[in-house]
Amino acid sequence: MRSEETKMQSFKFGTIKTVDGQQVYIPFKQDEKKISNNNKSMIDTFLKFQLLKDSKCPSNEWSIGENTSRKKVWSKAKKATSFGGIGIPCGKVNGMFVVDLDDYKWDDEHPFIKKFGKGDYHKKFNTYVQQSAGGAWHLFFKYDEEFFNKCHNTTGIDILSDRNQEGEYKGKYVVGAGTTIRFNDDMRKKYNSTANYGTYKILNDKPLIDCPDDLKQWLRDFIYVDKDVIRKKKEREQKVVAVSNTPEYYKYNLTKEKVEKICKDLFIKAPKYFQEYRSGEDWSYLIFTTAMKAIGHYEVWDKYSKLYAKPNQYNKTENDKIWNGITQYNTFNCFNKILLEIDERTLLDYVKYKPVKEETVEYSKVGEWDKLGKHIKLPNTDLQIKSGTGTGKTTIVKEYLKTTKRNFISIVSRRSLAYEQYKTFIEEGLDCVWYEHFEGERIPEGKNVVIQIDSIMKLHSYLDYSSNYTIFLDEYSSLIEHLITSPTLNKSRSIVFKVFKKMLFGCKQLLCVDADLTKHTLDFLTLCDRPINVWNNTFQHNKGVPAKEWFNIEKIVADMKTKDKFMMCMDSKSSALAIAEKHFNCKVLEHIDEQTVIINGKEVNKYEMTVFQDDKGLILVVSAENDYVPNLDEWDRVIFSPKIVYGLDSIMEREVYCVYKEHTISPKAMMQQVARCRNIVQLNYMFCKKSFQEPTFIDIPEVAKSNNQRMEFVEWQEVCEIKDVEFYKHILSQIQYNQDCYRTNKFVHFKNMLDEKGFKNIQDWVVCQTTVKELKEMETEHKKLEIDNFDINKPCHIKRNELLQIPEDQMKTYCQLFLNDTAFTQYRNIRKYLINNEEVINANLADKEDFNVNKCKTADYQIVLIQKFLKYVESKDKINFQSQKQLSKEEAEKWFVYLDSAFRFRFIKENKPDFTKKEEVDKTLIKCFRQLFGGNFKLKHELTEQQIKTNNTQMTFAKTDLVSTTRKTVDGKKISTMKLNKKFFDEVSKVVSFSNGQPFKWDSYTSFTDAENGFITDDEPPKKTIQPNFGKSGKSLNWLINNSTLKEIKILLDDGNLTKEEYMIILKKK
Secondary structure, eight states, X not given: OOOSSEEEEEOSSEEEEEETTEEEEEEOOHHHHHHHHHTSOGGGGSOBEEBOTTSSSBOTTGGGTTOTTHHHHOBTTOOOBTTBOEEEEOBGGGTEEEEEEOGGGOOTTOHHHHHHOSSOHHHHSOSOEEEOTTSOEEEEEEOOTTOOOEEETTTTEEEEOXXXXXXXXXXXXXXXXXXXXXXXXXXXXXXXXXXXXXXXXXXXXXXXXXOOHHHHHHHHHHTSSOHHHHHHHHHTTOSSOOOOOSTTSSEEOOOHHHHXXXXXXXXXXXXXXXXXXXXXXXXXXXXXXXXXXXHTOHHHHHHHHHHTSOTTTOOHHHHHHHHHHOOOTTTSOHHHHHHHHTTOTTHHHHHEEOOOOOOXXXXXXXXXXXXXXXXXXXXXXXXXXXXXXXXXXXXXHHHHHHHHTOOEXXXXXXXHHHHHHHXXXXXXXXXXXXXXXXXXXXXXXXXXXXXXXXXXXXXGGGGGTGGGOEEEEETHHHHHHHHHHOGGGTTTHHHHHHHHHHHHHHOSEEEEXXXXXXXXXXXXXXXXXXXXXXXXEOOOTTTTOEEEEOOOHHHHHHHHHTOSSEEEEESOHHHHHHHHHHHHOOBOOOBSSSSEEEETTEEEETTTOEEEEETTXXXXXXXXXXXXXXXXXXXXXXXXXXXXXXXXXXXXXXXXEEEEOSSSSOHHHHHHHHTTEEEEEEEEEEESOOOOOOOSOSSHHHHHHHHHHHHTTOOOOOSSOHHHHHHHHHHHHHHHHHHHHHHHOHHHHHHHHHHHXXXXXXXXXXXXXXXXXHHHHHHHHHHHHHHHTOOTTOHHHHHXXXXXXXXXXXXXXXXXXXXOHHHHHHHHHHHHHHXXXXXXXXXXXXXXXXXHHHHTTSXXXXXXXXXXXXXXTTOSSSSSOOOOSOOOHHHHHHHHHHHHHHHOOOOOGGGOOOTTSHHHHHHHHHHHHHHHHOSEEXXXXXXXXXXXXXXXXXXXXXXEESEEEEEEEETTEEEEEEEEOHHHHXXXXXXXXXXXXXXXXXXXXXSSSOOOSSOOOOSSOOOOOOOSSBTTTTBOHHHHHHHOOHHHHHHHHHTTSSOHHHHHHHHHHO
16 A cells, blocks of 8 residues: 555656655666566456457457467457457466356355355455456456366356366456446346446456465365255255265275276376375365275275376375365265266266165074075074075975964065965965955954955954964065055055054064065064064075176167077066067967967966067066966066066076166165076176266155154144154155165166175176167057057956046047056046045045155145145135235245145255245246146047148147146236146046046136035045945945044944944945
């Protein structure tokens, strides 16, 4: 700062000083002249080019780009004039990059403000700083290759340099100080200004500095991370990715040899990662070290830190301090950056995953037994056996039951497993019954029973006698996970849970077997007060079996077709049928009549099983298309969908093929599919997606918190005891967490399981040539065939039409409801939304025999919330949903939490809707409607008007948009009106009319109070009218079904007001 006493005026050869009121001319000394030259403004040190007059837009001088001739045009001497301002090119040409902060848009919760405060950035960062005409801050720092161009809309921060992420030249410039621009109306509104012009100015005329370390790290955390990471970060409202920094949070399947190759390639591309770590100007070595620590390869890091260091640079002691000082190695994507540097980003999808929670199970006995029956004898006490497939788990229990002649109940999770086990027991001389022999009635006391757990109420009378029984639980862990999560138990889970627990608690002996016994499922035995006594068999049945990865669908199928025997596993019914149709449908099966075909010399109803034929013979496709439970050893070639995960076994020696889209079943279920073949010659597998995805949850407590938030707004009573409810929520959180971990990378988890089971992997990672999109195209062809050949007599279509009641001559018109489960679900949701008010649906949810945490995940609960909300914001009706009420800040926050807990919007904080604004409410409601009803409704399969005109007979699905918008101008303002499309509901009404037996007019049900008598579920056929005064209760069957809980009906039974037969009828209906 110049003092009052001494003022200077600089000239070319000297300076005039005013000292005590006297002016004195002093010639420059040589060093003083240099100082004066160095005191010129920083803007004069930059190359600049001309802008257009009154604008930020460049003149043709900018288009020169990297061309060397720019030096003739770009000049440090250029100034902003009345004829146009100046642009300053960013990047190497001027040795700088710019951080552009639009802080005039930010609130106090912005992460940059939380870290650095608001405003006065020229004081916080002592570098050259400009301010734009609109008020944005431009912070200039010395050029840094790490920071490429980035436009980050979420934070309102841009990074201006001269390269994109791929390293290609993409020049950027910043408007220079002194430039004046004209404001248009939009700019005045944006900058909250009434001025016609604005000028760029210098706020801090200081030399450039290196970007400070804390700002660098902030930019890495918030600007230079993957979109998925940003989303997770914002969801958790933290400044860094909220992950645990233990070595187990992420894992990388990388061999030492692979990591060494990465280091060698990195040194060739960018030696700085091994050498730049003491100058303070480059953090490359720190990035390399963080990457190596994240993947857990200390020895390789140390080896190449020494090998590629500059002369006399390597210092093990100092390097180890750097290694040990890095604690946030899972927070930053340093390994991603290393892979990007060597053009191998794809590798991450092949090696990175989040492991499931490790659980410690204490074993009372451990051995390596190829066949259990040869080496061990079962005790007369409780026992849990962990033993791989093909080691005779079921066989040893079967022999034990046969020898001891004890009464037994075998409980399993799959119908196919129950049937297979029943057949085996009967063949071995064990007297028992299969539960389906007693459809609609209780199983008589005193029988040995094989039963699927969903039907356990048939054993209700056994509760008083279970102390005389040995209970056998095959595939134990799968059984418990089925009990906790299966949607087939959504209406009866809590009752099944109570009965199952009571049976285990009271039985004489409990035997459990599984290849993968887990701690959290064994905890259920502790809840039932059963002792834990686990024997662990470490024998690997598939040890040494070769496992080959394939990368092209055509090639893997071509190889499969050369084999006389094979088993093919898939995670999609459509894919299984599509592959069979395209590659194995060469010959037509011999027909007796329209419904009877000859298969293996036998007359078979064609709907009983799905069979294709080629030159080599027959191929069986097992899917949800039919209920056929095959003997796999009777079929040389089998293709199956997720219908078979466990329960059916084959001892035939053959190759197993797997093709996975990675959309449905978990890697654990995939391995269970593979294990259906007990004697695998070679395993062949192909994954079409192969990608790493960020996890949704940090840990199990976060899962539990999410579940509890969802239940915070309900008042239903739980059916089970508090202890059971808390246990259920705990084990559910554990299962959900593991599923979330599996989803991070199903391919890597599957390969890890292959290693655990002893398979010998052949391939290293290679990019898959067949994508999910290509497999979907194959499925699309299959679906076209399904539509063209739609068969109204197919049993699954007949069963669904018991609910829909569509006339046979119109079933093909509405075939989408039979072929597409999503369309059917959307139709049910629309029907419930229209016909029932929220009080009716909420009452039905309260009576549902399931845990509240599950009820809150249903479409019914979502419909309840939507209708409550529409009433609260004073929407006109269910169709005209636009909000009319202005919500306060407290109301807005409360209702957003309500809806977000049910619909899981996953808005990042900056994009979270503001419910104090009506238009934001309406946009969110549309999101809710689309989630429930779909974006458009492809219901009718018919000819369009254009097709009729052109004689095109190819029928298509007519699409109807969910939301219709009309726009009109009122007092010069454009106003939009949104409502649910009437055409949408016209189509739905036609289908509802079929099951109603009379025309259904949806516009009679648009108000929030209208509702039919009773709850419309679509889960069972329309109820027939029956005689009143059912039993001695004085109530009709319909009344009891719709208005009573199972507990109340049980009281009627116990009090003698219902007979057992009447009770079972109601139980089945419920």
